[in-house]
Amino acid sequence: MVAPTAAARRRFGPATTVLVGYAAVVGSGFALLTLPIAKAGPGGARPLDALFTSISAVSVTGLSTVETADHWTFFGHAVILLLVQTGGLGIMTLASLIGLAVARKLSLGSKLTTSAETQGVGLADIRRFITGAIVVSLTVEAIGAVVLGVWFAAVTGFPPLEAAWYGLFHAVSAFNNAGFTILPRGLVPFVGDPVVSLALSALVLIGSLGFPVLDELRRFPRTPLRWSMNTRLVLWGTAVLTVVGTLFITAVEWGRAGTFGPLDxxxxxxxxxxxxxxxxxxxxxxxxxxQLDGATLIVMDVLMFIGGGPAGTAGGIKLTTFGVLFFILVAEMRGRAAVNVFGKRLLRAVHRQAITVSLVAVGVIVASTVALALLSDEPVDRLAFEAVSAFATAGLSTGITSDLSPAAQALLLLLMFAGRLRPILLASALAVRTRPLTYEFPKERPIIG
Incomplete structure (x- = not known):
């Protein structure tokens, strides 16, 4: 991993430093994946495949232009795993951890860049955030790796070392919400396996909560009254959307021949x-x-667009942003001047930030879908699904990624990178660049609706 130097941090602002750090890691992953040792079979990987995979891993997305299990060797899989872990924890988080280990303190520049990367975690909390994120990640991943590794060895008959490797890879991939699998036939054979399904789902959901939420749950497990608004929004949003998604997907796909129909x-x-x-x-x-129904794909588009909690491994506009928009809507419908959430009033600046983040995301996805439609003959609903999945770093695919033209694949590549950095750069810009005005324009009200 190549971290920005102290001189670079002085030249660039925190957001730019984060961007440079991620670009450096993507470049390193690209260089390693182009080596002949990384690709199965003769020769090295196609440069676009290596770059696409590197960005997909660092952005913890999971989309791929090739079959991950068959196209890459053990070395290639190890590189992907390292990129996923690095991208999930965050470049600046890891760089700051190294600084803590060496100097036992963080410079102001390290605190600023890590704060920018973690979307506004306070400077006073940076040290606890870094150590907490590392401890939680390694602990949860280790538990998941043991459960999956033992189950793979006991049930599927994989040799112990191979089962342990599969367990470790999928535990890291799931907790970091990356979606990469190296099992020979993927996860389809495990659709009826309760241990694999529940273990991977639990790892994904825990990772999607975000490190600030996990830190509060660790410190105040039995005192919900001490939980912040952020934690409550994320927990309630995760529960509601998961239940709604489960009921809808199950109901629509229940008898569909290509999906849930053959299942008992x-x-x-x-x-x-x-x-x-x-x-x-x-x-x-x-x-x-x-093979999913079109209605299911649309609902999954919405769920992926919302994503998980902030300052974690999930993508999307974040559950907190969606929650703020929901409570703004409720307040407007009830004719209330203030927006109250769980007994506390939202700041006006938060209203604008949530609306801005959401509108920018919608604009990018719409523009990207139109561009993909111009570059491909695939159905628009499939292209929209790919665009949302890439921008929200969800990694789900209808199977058309490898069939797209190089130009369309390059667009998805940019969407994945932007999707990982968008919350970091945009939220940082919105929070930092608030400038007081010494004057006000006269007020006027247009007709709405």
Missing amino acids: WPTKVPAGFFQAAQTRSGGFSTVDVG
Whole structure:
């Protein structure tokens, strides 16, 4: 991992430093994946495939132009795993951890860049955030790796070392919401396996909560009254959207021949729960997403667009942003001047930030879908699904990614990179560049609606 130097941090602002750091890691991953040792079979990987995979791993998305299990060797899989772990924890988080280990303190520049990367975690909390994020990540991943590794060895018959490697890879991929799988036949054979499905779903959902939420749950597990508005919004949003997604997907796909139809009824609800959990930004699938009903794809688009909690491994506009928009709507419908959430009033600046982030995201996705439609002959609903999945770093795919033209794949590549950095750069810009005005324009009200 190549971290920006102290001189670079002085030249660039925090947001730019984060961008440079991520670009450096993507470049390193690209260089390693182009080596002949990384690709199965003769020769090296196609440059676009290597770059696409590197960005997909660092942005913890999971989209791929090739079959991950067959195209890459053990070395290639190890590189992808390292990129996923680095991207999930954050470049500046890891760089700051190294600074803590060496100097036992953080410079102001390190605090600013890590704060920008973690979307506004206070400077006073940076040290606890970094150590907490590392401890939580490694602990949850280790537990997941043991559970999956033991189950793979006991049930599937994989040799112990191979089962342990599969367990570790998928635990890291799931917790970081990356969606990469290296199993020979993917996860489809495990659609009825309760241990694999529940373990991966749990890892995805825990990772999607965000490190600030996990830190509060660790410190105040039995005192919900001490939880912040952020934690409550994320927990309530995760529960409601997962339940709604499970019910909708299960109901629509219940008798569909290409998806849940062949499954016995005790397997259909867990399969629906698994797919709903993956829309938090997980990216795994135990059924053929390309065979899902169009209505299911639209609902999954919405769920992926919302994403998970801030300052974590999930993508999307974030549950907190969606929650703020929901409570703004409720306040307007009730004719209230102030927006109250869980007994506290929202700042006016938060209203503008949530609306701005959402409108920018909608604009990017619409423009990208139009561009993909011009570059491809695939159905528009499939292209919109790919665009949302890339921008929300969800990694779910209808199976058309590898069939797209190089220009369309390059657009998805940019969407994944922008999707990982958009909350960091945009939220940082909105929070930092608030400038007081010494004058006000006269007020006038247009007709709304």
